Every structure is written in structure tokens, then in C-alpha cells.
Amino acid sequence: MTPDEHTLIDRFESPSTRFSSPEFTDRVLNRVQRHRRRRRVRDRAVRSALALCLLGSAGLVARQRGWFESPAPRVASANAGVAWLARTQQADGGWDAESWGGHPEFSPGVSALATLALLHAPDPADPSAVEAAADYLERTLQIHTTGEYTGPGFYNHLLALNTLLEIDSRRPDTDRRARLREALHTLVRHQHADGGWGYIGESPLAYGAADRDLSNSAVTWWVCRLLRRGRHLRLPGAEHALEQGEDWLAQRFRSRENIEYRPGGSHRAGPDDALYWMAAEQLADIDPSSPRNTYIPDAYRDVFRMRALAGHAPLESVYRGQDEGGAWNRPADRWWAAGGKVYVTAASVLSLVPKGV
Amino acid sequence: MSESDEELMLRLARHDEDAALMELIERYREILVNHFARRGVHHEYEDLAQETFFRIYKARKRYKVTASFRTWMYRIAHRVWIDHLRKTSRRTRREKAYREEPRPNHVTPSGMERHDLDWALRRLSPAHRDVVVYSALEQLSHKEISVILRIPEGTVKSRLHHALRDLKTLLEQEDARHDTR
Numbered sequence: 001m002t003p004d005e006h007t008l009i010d011r012f013e014s015p016s017t018r019f020s021s022p023e024f025t026d027r028v029l030n031r032v033q034r035h036r037r038r039r040r041v042r043d044r045a046v047r048s049a050l051a052l053c054l055l056g057s058a059g060l061v062a063r064q065r066g067w068f069e070s071p072a073p074r075v076a077s078a079n080a081g082v083a084w085l086a087r088t089q090q091a092d093g094g095w096d097a098e099s100w101g102g103h104p105e106f107s108p109g110v111s112a113l114a115t116l117a118l119l120h121a122p123d124p125a126d127p128s129a130v131e132a133a134a135d136y137l138e139r140t141l142q143i144h145t146t147g148e149y150t151g152p153g154f155y156n157h158l159l160a161l162n163t164l165l166e167i168d169s170r171r172p173d174t175d176r177r178a179r180l181r182e183a184l185h186t187l188v189r190h191q192h193a194d195g196g197w198g199y200i201g202e203s204p205l206a207y208g209a210a211d212r213d214l215s216n217s218a219v220t221w222w223v224c225r226l227l228r229r230g231r232h233l234r235l236p237g238a239e240h241a242l243e244q245g246e247d248w249l250a251q252r253f254r255s256r257e258n259i260e261y262r263p264g265g266s267h268r269a270g271p272d273d274a275l276y277w278m279a280a281e282q283l284a285d286i287d288p289s290s291p292r293n294t295y296i297p298d299a300y301r302d303v304f305r306m307r308a309l310a311g312h313a314p315l316e317s318v319y320r321g322q323d324e325g326g327a328w329n330r331p332a333d334r335w336w337a338a339g340g341k342v343y344v345t346a347a348s349v350l351s352l353v354p355k356g357v
Numbered sequence: 358m359s360e361s362d363e364e365l366m367l368r369l370a371r372h373d374e375d376a377a378l379m380e381l382i383e384r385y386r387e388i389l390v391n392h393f394a395r396r397g398v399h400h401e402y403e404d405l406a407q408e409t410f411f412r413i414y415k416a417r418k419r420y421k422v423t424a425s426f427r428t429w430m431y432r433i434a435h436r437v438w439i440d441h442l443r444k445t446s447r448r449t450r451r452e453k454a455y456r457e458e459p460r461p462n463h464v465t466p467s468g469m470e471r472h473d474l475d476w477a478l479r480r481l482s483p484a485h486r487d488v489v490v491y492s493a494l495e496q497l498s499h500k501e502i503s504v505i506l507r508i509p510e511g512t513v514k515s516r517l518h519h520a521l522r523d524l525k526t527l528l529e530q531e532d533a534r535h536d537t538r
Contacts, residue, residue, distance in 0.1 A: 020390045020403055025382045028410045029375060035415065 080326030081349040082121040093132030102340025108140040112159035113346035158222040195244035196220040253279040277304035298334040299347035362426035370417040485520035
């Protein structure tokens, strides 16, 4: 303020001074104390509510992921499926795909899946049934490993080899192991220069000759898996082949949006395809908390999907279609025409007990 | 050496110490009581001063040392004052009643008539009265007033200028009326 303004103010009488009451401070402090008490009560209530919310959310997540789910329905369902497979095993130890709606060429592959289901059954299967199935698969292997795969489809061979390696890890047999070494050695020899593998020999999937010369993601994935599983056989050159094969796969699976069966192929795998979940296992970037919906019934795909999601995928779609006899009767399945009821049942059992494949 | 207001406020914010709050109350209770009394509060000025201290306590965590405690306190007091006006909604009636009040003049022993500042302030508009109270009575700088009222410093100067001009006119009118008696 200027001196003139001060002079102006000075012409007024100073306002009378008021004094506060002696209880002034106590009143403020009392209000503060009441405020603190209310805060404490409120904080406790908020903490309790938060804890309840967290518990509730954890419960919902646990329920969604099946953490509290009783294993009884899974076990019962899988055991019923395995019992049906045991009842339908043929005298030669295998399963006939054609008798149950599939194609005769796929009997070895279907038998390999059924044997794997017996091996991973919650209730141990009859050892003699497993041994008979192993003998059957070994005979099909014999056909494939002599010469250049002129027998039924190459995919059958891969599935049979996988199951036999699983049996070998459980019950080593010298003669069988020699044949397994021979079979794996043949695979190593057929590795393409780019590091991948393609269909070898006659293919029931009717791929043309040009396709056979190209490396294929699904075939390479399987061969790499077999070489990893057969490491205990210490096959010369297998490690190098495996390394090259995995490098090739890593390039093919370079992103989840670009998973191709073969270089330049027209079909790219999505969540509806087995290859997508095979890649997911290798890429390890599928979020288990958001299982993607699948729309095409595909029991074979579901086996890999359950593996990739570590059991977090909803099981409703797997249970669907199981009949009173324990088998899965689902003609709408993508591969029903090839594998029929035996394939769907074996694959469904493997989805319910997803550790083996 | 006694602690500064800012140090006391920090003690209150960090350790929730009653002693720090009590010391601040002791320092500013009379100042705030008179502040509200000068702003036209007749009976509740003590309640408003207590409310201001309570709000200071509640807002203790938001206090930053960058602001002077006094300015920060007056900002809270200003909010208390505005809330009080809104709550009571008697402002207009009170303003009217004040204007109808008889002019309480006093004659000093020297014979010079002096004018009651409370009465004169009530004849100013609220915006003008605020700046006169803060500037002439609370001795705050223009910058501090601009922070408290959240108006530009230039607006503070202009309001103060107009308020003092109104007071001067008021005095001249009163002097003229006195001379004609």
C-alpha cells in the first residue's frame, strides 16, 4: 500500500479485537481425535473389503482355471475311455481305424495314440495289452525303416515311433532299442539342407511330389520331438540335426501371427490348428489366463492345446461327445474320416491327462 | 530457538504430532478469529477458525514446503469462508442489514472524528472487502493475496485501488454530512 493509502486506512478506527475462548484448542483437538478414530474404522473396513474382493477374485480365477476342481470327473472320464480302448484292441495288438469310422491307412497312427492313452491312463492299463500294442507298432516300424517308407503314411510312422520311444523309456528292450536307433538314424539322413523335414515316401494326405521336397513345420516339429525323446540312444549326428531342425522351426514360428505349415504355404495356422499350439509350446508366449476359443472340433489339436495351456483350457469341449460306453463318438471331428472313433477317444483321453504325447 | 511454522507443519504431516498442531493453533488462533470477524462474521468466527485448523490437519499430507504456511493457511481460511457463505445463504440478507445499520462514529479525546472500519468494510463489495482485509489488516503482500484468492496480482492491485477509492468517497460523503450539521 502507498503512504496515502495508509493514511486513508488510519482515518478509520482499528476494528475491535476478538479473543478466542479458552477451550478453543481443546475443541480442535477433540475434532482431530474423532477424525482419527473414524479414519481407523474406515481403514479397517476398506482393508477388510479389499481382502474380501481379493479372496473373491482369487476364488473366481481358481474356479475358472479349475484349481479347486475335483479330479474325479477327469479321472473317471479318462478311465472310461481307456477301458473302451482296451475292449476294442485287436488280437494283433493294434486298432483298426476302418472298423470305427476311419481310414484303413491310419490304423498304425491310431494304434500309436491308443497305446499312448493306455500308458498314461490314471488307472494302470493291463501290461500285456501295452506289450501287444508295442509289438504291433514295432512291426509297422519295421515296414517303414526298411527301404524308403513305402508303407502306409509317414505321419503314422512318426506317431508310432513316438509311442515306442515312450515305451522304451519305461521298459527298455535291447532288440527294440536297436530298431528305434535305426529308425531315428533314417530320419536324420532325410533332413533337408535347410534343416527341416518334409513328408518322406508315400503320403496318405496326397501331397504332391513338390510338397514332399519342401520342409514342413508339423513334420519337423515331430521329428525334433522324436530326436529329443531319443537322446538316451546317443545316436551319432542326432544332436546336430536336432539343433538345425529347431533353428528352422524357430524361423517358421517367428511370430504367432505367421505360423506356416510350409514356406510360402497358403494356410497359416491359428488357434483352431494343432500346429498353432505346437508352436505355442516352443514359443512359450501363449497367455494361459486367456485360453482362446476354438470352433472346429479337433481332438488331435486339443491334445497340444491342453499341453500348451498347462491344463488351463476349459474341459467342457473335451468331455463333450463321450458316450455311455466310454468312447468319444464325434463324427464332426476334423480328422474323423482318417482316425474314426479310436482316434477321437485316444486323443480325448490324452487331453484329459495331458502329460504324455 | 522456536521452530518455524513450516517446520511445525512438516512435523504434523510426517509424524501426526498433536504438539505441533497445538503450537500452530496457539500462534494463529487469535489471528484467524479476528480475520473472520473482520470479514463480517458476527457470531461464528470462532467456529470458522476451528474449522480452518481442522482442515489444516486433514490436509497436512498435501502441504509442501514451497508454500509459506501463512499463505497456505489463508487459502484454507478463504475456502472455509466461502463454504460458510454458501451454507448459511444468509449473505445477501446480512449485507443488506449491515447497510441499514446506523453509522457508529466515535470522537477521539483530541476531538477528531474517526470512523468504524468494520462498518465501512461492510459497505464495500465482497471482492473489494477481501483485498482490503488481507492488505490493510492482515498486512499480506499483493502476491500472497493473489495466491490466496487465486486471482492475478494485477487484479489484486486494481481491486485494492477501487476499494480504497470507494472508502475515500465514503469518508468524503461522511465529512460533508458532518460539515452540514
